[in-house]
Amino acid sequence: MNRFTVEEMNLLHIYHDSSRQELVGNINAALPFMEPDMRGLAARTLAKIDALTEAEYAELAVYAADEV
Template sequence: MDNVSFTIEEENLICIYHKHDRRRTIAAISDALPDMDADMRPLAEQTIHKLHNMTDAAFEEAQFTMTISDAE
């Protein structure tokens, strides 16, 4: 599946844990799950699920951008 879209929060998480390829990025997020608080864990699990549903080629073509908001 190539048409996977990510929320800003998911993209930010991917940017934080981004590795050379999709599988390593999934592993990095998965490895961090035990250290995440209860609010972050569902976001990380949802992001992992979406990463599993995209192809390696789509991951390589994607341009993940860290978005910082000062709206808070």
């Protein structure tokens, strides 16, 4: 079961780094430059990332998603 929407997966792909902490840092650093609707998407995505364990994050396949 995929916990992330297409939009969230694309956001993860853009800011993905070697660790969960770096990913979160990258998104948080970009927040002030995002449009309000993107900030909402980023906040929801960060909440989902925060809920993952390190093992779950390690298994997360981060890729650019296509809307089907």
